Amino acid sequence: MRVLGIETSCDETGVAIYDDVAGLLAHRLHSQIAMHADYGGVVPELASRDHIRKLVPLVREVMAAAGCQPGDIDGVAYTAGPGLAGALLTGALMARALAYAWGVPAVPVHHMEGHLLAPLLEADAPEFPFVALLVSGGHTQLMRVDGIGRYELLGESIDDAAGEAFDKVAKMLGLNYPGGPEVSRLAQQGRDDAFAFPRPMLDRPGLDFSFSGLKTAVLTAREQTADYPGKVADICASFEAAAVDTLIRKCIRALQQTGLKRIVLAGGVSANRRLRAELAESLKPLRARAYYPAPAFCTDNGAMIAFAGCQRLRAGEQAGLGVSVRARWPMTELAPVA
16 A cells, blocks of 8 residues: 655645555655744744645655555545644645545544654564653653554653753754754753753652743753853753753653563654663663664655554544544544454
């Protein structure tokens, strides 16, 4: 089965073709970072309009790169949520129109399920069951995963997501957009023990997260600390250390609670080098292992949507002619795939 996947949940337009025998045939991604940089964040109307401009050229480019004609495609998958409603609609309508024109089924895909399954695109893919940490600009969740669609929410952020906290800290410090990567870059130049930032909610039982207090501590440090060379780098390093430490210790707690030995990290923050390095060390005493998507598939992309859509199309799922998207959509509502 060959599936065309379309991702337009926010500010990246992703298109890919996945073959359930040959694997990923081609993928392309257009980022809107430069367009939104002047505004310091994503402007939903501009994002939707740019998806409209880029979708047709990207589909043509991916079809050519994969050596496919419309008759070679067996289904079209698209991100139906969660995300920006207008952006989601552009991809959903494009996918539904292509599926109708080509006479193939279309299937809606949950954006975070796409992220969660992205490590399965790798040659050394994890086996079920495993714990998953979904960590991005909009989500921070720990899930027990017993199969596709068989998800148990173990814990989540009660306020800001981890990626959102990175971006807001960057804005406090006057860093360029997108802020998360800038914080990580500057952190490599600073001292991670310069500021004693809190590790939120580690003194409580459970697996929920909170990053608003950590964000406030950074704001206080910026306002109360006298200006000196390296202050911004030290704040970045200390903040990143606190955020990463919090994520890792909750991951370890989740593994201990479930008794599992495999953990998947997915979403944009999973590309953080400090997070990967320190988690690997922390897993050694447990004899556990972490799995990640390739760096290109940590952020939003069409490959993960094509793969997730392929699994659901093979199970017989498909959408009708109507198109609906969901700005909010709990993963626990998804149907299991046999």
